[in-house]
Amino acid sequence: MRDSNLKATEYFEVVARLGTVTKAAVELGVSPSAVSQQIRLLEEQFGVKLFRREKRRLVLTLDGDRLFQTTTQAFSAIRNARNAIARQRETRNLTVRVSPSFGVRWLGPRIGEFAAENREWNIRVDATPDFSAFDTEAVDFDLRYGLGSWTGLTVNCVLHDLVLPLCSPDYLDELQQVSNHPVEQIAAARLIDSVKALYRWDLWLASNRIELDELEYPFRFDRSSMSIEMAKQGGGLALDSVTQCLPELRRGELVPFSTAFDVIDFPAYWFVCPPRHLNRRIVSRFAEWLTRKAAEHDAEARTLLTGFGCTFRPESGPELIEVVPWRL
Structure with missing residues (x-):
């Protein structure tokens, strides 16, 4: 084998299979003269045409035959082995698409735990507001922000938005x-608008019968973060979800504006994928882990808000919210 010219042998196999130099x-990505030279070397080595x-x-x-x-x-055996290795490597990839703020503020601090438990997997997180086109994109599942109305897909709620006005303690003192x-405090406040949020100031004010x-x-931002x-x-009063800022509330960097509301x-946050994707063990494993982490987060968030004296108004979604009398 040490005397064999493997490169020339490979070129010979391709020429014999395709019939022309x-x-x-083209298949080898070299010039025709390079192919011809290797064939001549191989014929000289064997001493035959x-x-x-x-x-x-x-x-x-x-x-030659x-x-x-x-x-x-x-x-052929080598090519098959190479393809099998490539496919195996590909199946060890998990690709997640997630909305940017949720990805940075919620998923990012937690996903290291999942990665540590699944070290044999390569995990890619694609943070974008665009939903996946599963028929044409190699994405295992989305963590979508929305109202859950996506037909033809498996759609499971991960987390609720817990929305209320929030600000720093110093700014609350100012108000x-x-x-x-x-x-009157709201009328004097600098309102911070998250333009892509499902529940924004105009809806919140109307639902609480407040007219400005x-x-x-x-300030207007296209990211809750x-x-x-x-x-x-x-900088002002933000109407946002505790889902995005639980650590700031826990540390006292943000506080509820008023428990009167x-x-x-x-x-608001959903695990979304084609039903067939759940047949991949790593996808179902991530879904189970995600459900567990979300439950822990939700319990902590509700306990913290209850400790502030907050009460909750469950809704099916912003388009169904009823206007209720404001109370002090």
């Missing part, structure tokens, strides 16, 4: 110096 050169030319094709000689029968089986009345002379947003950061820095409670 030109086609072999391996091809004879008939019109525009190369035809194997008896010796004997060599081809052996080499094509060997190289309380303006007035003791929460509605003019609804203005000094940016709205939360602005509120944490004392119910926490709006509705399903």
